[in-house]
Amino acid sequence: MTTHVLSSGLAQRLRAFLALTKPRVxxxxxxxxxxxxxxxxxxxxxxxxxxxxTVGIWLVAGSAAAINCLVEQKIDARMQRTRWRPLPRGExxxxxTLAFAAVLGGAGLWILxxxxxxxxxxxxxxxxxxxxxxxxxxxxxxxPQNIVIGGASGAMPPVLGWAxxxxxxxxxxxxxxxxxxxxxxxxxxxxxxYRTQDYARAGVPMLPVTHGPGYTRLQVLLYTxxxxxxxxxxxxAGMSGVLYLxxxxxxxxxxxxYAVRIYFAYSDAVAQKTFRYSIAYLAALFAALLVDHxx
Numbered sequence: 001m002t003t004h005v006l007s008s009g010l011a012q013r014l015r016a017f018l019a020l021t022k023p024r025v026x027x028x029x030x031x032x033x034x035x036x037x038x039x040x041x042x043x044x045x046x047x048x049x050x051x052x053x054t055v056g057i058w059l060v061a062g063s064a065a066a067i068n069c070l071v072e073q074k075i076d077a078r079m080q081r082t083r084w085r086p087l088p089r090g091e092x093x094x095x096x097t098l099a100f101a102a103v104l105g106g107a108g109l110w111i112l113x114x115x116x117x118x119x120x121x122x123x124x125x126x127x128x129x130x131x132x133x134x135x136x137x138x139x140x141x142x143x144p145q146n147i148v149i150g151g152a153s154g155a156m157p158p159v160l161g162w163a164x165x166x167x168x169x170x171x172x173x174x175x176x177x178x179x180x181x182x183x184x185x186x187x188x189x190x191x192x193x194y195r196t197q198d199y200a201r202a203g204v205p206m207l208p209v210t211h212g213p214g215y216t217r218l219q220v221l222l223y224t225x226x227x228x229x230x231x232x233x234x235x236x237a238g239m240s241g242v243l244y245l246x247x248x249x250x251x252x253x254x255x256x257x258y259a260v261r262i263y264f265a266y267s268d269a270v271a272q273k274t275f276r277y278s279i280a281y282l283a284a285l286f287a288a289l290l291v292d293h294x295x
Contacts, residue, residue: 016086017100020069021062028283029157033057035286036161036176039239039293045165052115053164057157059108060124066101067132070094072140078202081195112164120164127156141203144210151184158286172239176289179234180282182227186220186259187278193217194268194275217263220274224259228252231285240292247288251281 034054037045069076069087077088086092092100105128112121130153139146155177162173192199192206193216199206208216231248234240258274 012091016091019086020066020092020097020100021104022065022069026058026061026065028279029061029154030054030058031283032176032180032286033157033161033164035290036158036173037165038161038290039158039172039176040162040165040170049116049164052111053120053161056108056112056116056120057124057160057164059104059111060128061108061157063101063105063108064128064132066097066104068136070097070101071132071136075202075204079195079198081198116164117167119167119169120160123156123163123169124160127153127160130156141205144205144207146205147185147188147207151181154184155180171237172234175233175237175239176286178230179227179285182223182230183278183282185223186227186255187275187282189216189220189223190258190262190271190274190278193220193262193266194271213266217266221259221263224255228256234289240289241295243295244288244292247292248285251285251288255281 034050037050037053069085072082073085073087076082076085082088087094087097109121109125112124131150135146135150135153139150143149158176158180159169159173162176163169189207192208193213196206196208196213200209207219231252232245235242235245235248255274255277258270258277261270262274
């Protein structure tokens with residue numbers, strides 16, 4: 001009986017630590033980083049390099065997510081969307097979270113420095129600082145443009161992947177960066193629209209809280225149009241072929257359809273569907289880039 005209780009307690013503690021890393025968010029980060037690695041070479045990426053880069057980036061991203069949870073635990077406790085997280089529920093302490101983040105981040109950076117290259121390690125460290133410090137501590141509580149400015153750190157994963165394989169940052173890598181950078185505002189603002197009261201209660205100056213839902217709906221539409229144009233750049237630059245172009249047009253057209261509905265026929269259900277589609281959209285777009293690359 002005692003053994004069962006201990007085992008159950010350990011499993012619960014491990015689940016709490018895993019939740020700190022925001023697995024669903026980090027999985028998309030790592031996915032786009034891996035796509036960046038594979039697009040960086042006409043052949044196959046050496047297995048050891050692929051594994052080391054993936055693990056290193058995942059660990060540092062998980063560490064940044066844990067720091068974000070630590071800094072925002074009081075905000076998370078006031079929001080329905082996040083009050084289930086381990087820190088608001090008292091499942092983990094501040095000291096435990098700091099130690100966990102330090103171990104994850106340190107291990108990830110060590111792997112990147114020793115098994116990948118110094119450029120990737122420094123870029124990943126810069127991304128960590130951009131998200132965990134500049135976005136979380138400075139931008140998010142200070143400006144409704146937090147998502148736009150802070151989106152730069154969120155757009156870095158494919159650049160990290162590209163640098164891991166080539167040891168440099170090329171124009172092609174920056175095109176991948178621009179796609180995610182343009183994708184971030186309509187992705188997050190569609191969420192903020194149907195969670196406006198949550199953000200207002202928590203005192204977070206998200207765009208619909210500070211400028212109202214009408215202005216935010218217009219921004220979602222405008223940024224979706226910018227995103228659509230941005231996704232055509234890989235084809236225009238000769239980085240991809242017709243298969244990717246068709247996918248970008250189809251996926252982008254559907255995204256614009258959602259954005260038009262948000263602007264002209266808003267409902268929380270439409271905003272929620274748009275947010276969910278935006279995640280599938282980004283994954284499908286990068287998958288189309290990869291398939292096109294190998295055809």
